[in-house]
Amino acid sequence: MAERLTKSAARNVFFGGSAFFFAIFIGLTAHSHYYIATKSTDAETLTPAVARGKHVWEKNSCINCHTLLGEGAYFAPELSNVWVRWGGDKDPAQAREMLKSWMASQPSGVPGRRQMPQFHLTDQEVGDLADFLEWTSKIKTQHWPPNDAG
Numbered sequence: 483m484a485e486r487l488t489k490s491a492a493r494n495v496f497f498g499g500s501a502f503f504f505a506i507f508i509g510l511t512a513h514s515h516y517y518i519a520t521k522s523t524d525a526e527t528l529t530p531a532v533a534r535g536k537h538v539w540e541k542n543s544c545i546n547c548h549t550l551l552g553e554g555a556y557f558a559p560e561l562s563n564v565w566v567r568w569g570g571d572k573d574p575a576q577a578r579e580m581l582k583s584w585m586a587s588q589p590s591g592v593p594g595r596r597q598m599p600q601f602h603l604t605d606q607e608v609g610d611l612a613d614f615l616e617w618t619s620k621i622k623t624q625h626w627p628p629n630d631a632g
Contacts (some may be wrong), residue, residue, distance in 0.1 A: 488617045520623050535614025547598070550618060552626055558596065560627045565612075565619035567630065578612045
């Protein structure tokens with residue numbers, strides 16, 4: 483075996499390695515799309531209220547401060563598990579009331595604390611946002627977020 487790597491051997495290693503890792507990339511991408519489409523998202527439970535709640539989320543740019551499933555800004559808490567944290571899995575009516583009260587009380591005016599703006603949401607919008615957060619909490623996230631506090 484030669485002690486030096488020739489130019490043609492280096493080229494073959496480069497192109498062979500590139501092709502190998504490109505094939506792995508394509509395979510992992512296909513697997514991710516398959517997992518998301520078949521196992522991760524519960525498409526059967528998507529309702530018009532959930533879609534309207536997503537629209538409320540987007541219209542008010544909640545992602546500019548909060549994260550949802552790890553995506554967004556890290557200024558405010560993760561909200562993918564807020565439904566469970568507020569007890570919505572045990573008492574949905576109480577969790578809805580909690581969300582409604584929380585949204586109505588903003589900004590809280592507590593000194594030294596980050597302030598969430600008042601969005602003046604209607605009861606319908608708060609209900610739709612609750613449906614969206616409830617639906618989001620049921621997505622199989624493979625144990626994300628890593629802690630219950632968000």
